[in-house]
Amino acid sequence: MLLSPENLKDFMIPVVESSSLFENKNVILCIVANPCAGGFTRKRVSKKNFEQLEKIANNARNKAKVTSVEEARIFETSHPGEGSILVSELLQKLPRIIEEFSDNRDESQHPKGLQILVVTAGGDGTHLEVQTAILKKSLENPELCNLIKKYVTILRLPLGTGNDGSDGRTLEEAFARLTEPAHFSLQRAIKVWYDTTGKNPISTEKYESLDSLPPWYAFNIASVGIDAFITYMTNRTKKYMPGDTYQLWVDLACVFYSWKFPAKPLTLEIFDDNDNIVETITSPVEFVVLGVSGNRTYGSNHLIFPTDKNLCTVRKINLFMKLLKKHTFGDGTHINYSFSKNFFANKIKITYNQKILVEMDGEVHLLEPDFYPLYMEKTEPIIPIIECNNQAVDKGAVPYIK
Numbered sequence: 001m002l003l004s005p006e007n008l009k010d011f012m013i014p015v016v017e018s019s020s021l022f023e024n025k026n027v028i029l030c031i032v033a034n035p036c037a038g039g040f041t042r043k044r045v046s047k048k049n050f051e052q053l054e055k056i057a058n059n060a061r062n063k064a065k066v067t068s069v070e071e072a073r074i075f076e077t078s079h080p081g082e083g084s085i086l087v088s089e090l091l092q093k094l095p096r097i098i099e100e101f102s103d104n105r106d107e108s109q110h111p112k113g114l115q116i117l118v119v120t121a122g123g124d125g126t127h128l129e130v131q132t133a134i135l136k137k138s139l140e141n142p143e144l145c146n147l148i149k150k151y152v153t154i155l156r157l158p159l160g161t162g163n164d165g166s167d168g169r170t171l172e173e174a175f176a177r178l179t180e181p182a183h184f185s186l187q188r189a190i191k192v193w194y195d196t197t198g199k200n201p202i203s204t205e206k207y208e209s210l211d212s213l214p215p216w217y218a219f220n221i222a223s224v225g226i227d228a229f230i231t232y233m234t235n236r237t238k239k240y241m242p243g244d245t246y247q248l249w250v251d252l253a254c255v256f257y258s259w260k261f262p263a264k265p266l267t268l269e270i271f272d273d274n275d276n277i278v279e280t281i282t283s284p285v286e287f288v289v290l291g292v293s294g295n296r297t298y299g300s301n302h303l304i305f306p307t308d309k310n311l312c313t314v315r316k317i318n319l320f321m322k323l324l325k326k327h328t329f330g331d332g333t334h335i336n337y338s339f340s341k342n343f344f345a346n347k348i349k350i351t352y353n354q355k356i357l358v359e360m361d362g363e364v365h366l367l368e369p370d371f372y373p374l375y376m377e378k379t380e381p382i383i384p385i386i387e388c389n390n391q392a393v394d395k396g397a398v399p400y401i402k
Helices: 004-016 041-060 081-093 096-103 123-138 144-152 171-179 228-240 246-260 319-325
Strands: 026-033 070-075 112-124 152-158 182-187 190-194 215-220 221-225 266-271 278-285 283-292 296-298 302-306 312-316 339-344 349-350 356-360 363-367 374-378 383-388
Touching: 004 026, 004 041, 004 070, 004 112, 004 171, 026 081, 041 171, 041 339, 070 081, 081 096, 081 112, 081 123, 096 144, 112 123, 112 144, 123 144, 123 152, 123 215, 123 383, 144 152, 152 171, 171 182, 171 383, 190 221, 190 356, 215 221, 215 356, 221 228, 221 296, 228 246, 228 283, 228 356, 228 363, 246 319, 266 283, 278 339, 283 302, 283 349, 312 374
Parallel strands: 026 070, 026 112, 112 152, 152 383
Antiparallel strands: 182 383, 190 215, 190 374, 221 283, 221 356, 266 278, 266 349, 283 312, 296 302, 312 339, 349 374, 356 363
């Protein structure tokens, strides 16, 4: 049987109700699902996902029930951007939901109040849309931000193709946050923006929509250069060739990228946590990648940050070297070569005068000369997530007590 958003909900309820993380809390379960994601539609993958979740749910039914799912909702997306709209509407209603729950609460049965578990069921695009909505609402309204931190938690399921921005690369890894000892944390994001000081306002006469202009946000990595080109072409190919075509475009980009976007000297300034410049690089580059933290993958499990360092910049290299060393960006050994420089960074500033592509968790935009200097920087910890107590690496989140 294939996995659907509806039976995903049915599988999740017993798992949540047996999770010690939510003990004595009452849960509203909100699943934001992209029914066109590969985890639902690719028959072999979907069947495997159904069987794995059925097993996890059956195990949970044999455990003691420690909480109650008061309500379970499914929000199915039908077009890009809808995930952000749906979650924004939910968050706008959050104060009223909390108030109604408190008014109707029997204190003897519900001593510790409410948790809203937002589950993103799709690929990196679905995770990006939902987290962007949470981040923007939090930044716009400090009071709402405090409510989100206290009452809302997000769980990102790997039901897409790449799954670099999910909570684990498999459903077992993601659900371990509910079945194993775990804790709440707040995750940072990367804000991508440009300095408008002394510049004329950008109008829709030149750009299709002001909504498509910075600031943009990433919750895994943000990058400029060949990586963004590969992502752009992969996204376009998905429409005609379902599946993971990322590696195909890695190979093709080695040959064709420099024809479309010839590398010119670019100035990169790297800032530490105290906003001090620790390094300045001026040279043509293949790409620059900034992560929310180190120990992260991109491009369908390519190990771009194999250590705690979260910035990688690769100088322009010739075609032969690209083809010879492209595999190193898959296994993380690129850090051993002189063409790759790696740093700890809280913020970077890019000064350039050419068009180049920028990418945030799979969302790609064309940078115009108007957008420089361009900044990428880590935000404060805002996004409420779940982390396993025994996780092997630090993903930069800060433990938080609900």
